[in-house]
Amino acid sequence: MKTTELIVQASTNSYTITIGEGIRNQIANYLPKEYSAIWIVTDERVRDLYLSDCLSSLSDHQVYHTVVPRGERTKSIEYFYQLQTEAIKFGLDRDALLIALGGGVIGDLAGFVAATYMRGIDYIQMPTTILAHDSSVGGKVAINHSMGKNLIGSFYQPQAVIYDVETLQTLSEQEVRSGYAELIKEAMISDELTFHSFLKADLAALSLQSLQTHLRTGIQIKAEVVEKDEKEAGIRKYLNLGHTLGHALEAELGYGSLTHGEAVAIGLLFAVHVSEQFFNNELPFRQLKQWMEQNKYPLHLKAIEHQALLAKMKKDKKNKQKQIQMVLLEKIGKPAIRTIGDQAMLDYLHSFERKLVKK
Structure with missing residues (x-):
């Protein structure tokens, strides 16, 4: 063993x-x-x-x-x-x-x-x-x-x-999906090679060996960040990629309506969408969305009122002076924290909702 x-x-x-x-x-x-x-x-x-x-x-x-x-x-x-x-x-x-x-x-x-x-x-x-x-x-x-x-x-x-x-x-299929959202997050803040290797995972046909390898990689990424910034004063905040919208969805829908990982998965896509707009860069939004669709993630906002989501985002404990601090990506493996204004966030939510339904 x-x-x-x-x-x-x-x-x-x-x-x-x-x-x-x-x-x-x-x-x-x-x-x-x-x-x-x-x-x-x-x-x-x-x-x-x-x-x-x-x-x-x-x-x-x-x-x-x-x-x-x-x-x-x-x-x-x-x-x-x-x-x-x-x-x-x-x-x-x-x-x-x-x-x-x-x-x-x-x-x-x-x-x-x-x-x-x-x-x-x-x-x-x-x-x-x-x-x-x-x-x-x-x-x-x-x-x-x-x-x-x-x-x-x-x-x-x-x-x-x-x-x-x-x-x-x-674990159920839903629980496997939920867990892999956090593994994908860790890969996204780490490097392109790790990210693209994780996107090869077919969650319906995972071997225990592949799972153990992915877990070891994800934990190693997390541990290295935690050692450098235990109290979340700096780079540990990068581990919140996808959580600005993810936590807001959980709180607004009622805890348990979506699993934490399912909410974070939507939040990861949203973070990529906002990053592309904010930095005027091109990120693998399509590849990530395609992988999530293939693995049956629930990718929709269920017609949730955007103002309600914004209100929940503004209560996030990582915000400063009542302004939303969001983890974005300049590129895969290069996270950055930026302040997003209220109106800009509402605009991003509107454009993201439209982008989610596009094939």
Whole structure:
């Protein structure tokens, strides 16, 4: 059984990302130290698939577990509070470990609980989706507010990331699409060769080997950026490519109407469209749109009121002085952040909507 290890050097600690097959059955081998107790937080679907394996691999430890509903709506103040209450009832102390077993929602929610319970306990990310390859690395943890995504959160690094790629074999087509949007994003800010190699992926016929290679590449790109800019003061903002419109769509439609990755996919196309207009350059809009269509991404705005989208964009936490800061591309592999005025953004939305329906 082959495993790959990547090291992330954060300001607070360094941690190992382990990628391999079947490693959920060997969690104890990847614990960085001894803990007074271990608490696994997961969702209903992952519980049915993988919780028993994880519990068996930790049979020599005091282990508790909590199961929450699936979906983006769980990243809320209500479930955050519920989990804090559970931790208190279990009697967890500062030497306890929280394991976030699941997708990005579980990682973000449980990570934020770990960051705040008793002013911070250790946690480990155990992603079970492709999408979570992105959110499990870098220490951004958060819950949503009805007025915007991830507005309540913190930077809090995990102690390890344990990524068992076998868990990805049970993902739906929609979940695979969602995850690959973030991989494509990482390729777009990296280089043309990586980007065009990722566009060869047929998501309906992915081999586990190809998937593992793409994940390793995407995580490496993310880790290198995070190491240089842990608190998102500079280049880490480039990882938000596609998220200006993506987050606005999620908030406006209601969390869960589109998956995060599906919303980001539309946002990536929009970012390319705006970049071409802003920089008067030519980018692979057509190739990217064609790849997304072939892989059945929902590419439409559903007649959403543009003013409503603009209002959501203006609540993005990365904005400055109430002006939208958007990640654009001067070319593939050369991202840049530019301020976009309100009227210009509305114009871009109108022209993008027309461009989406063109064949």
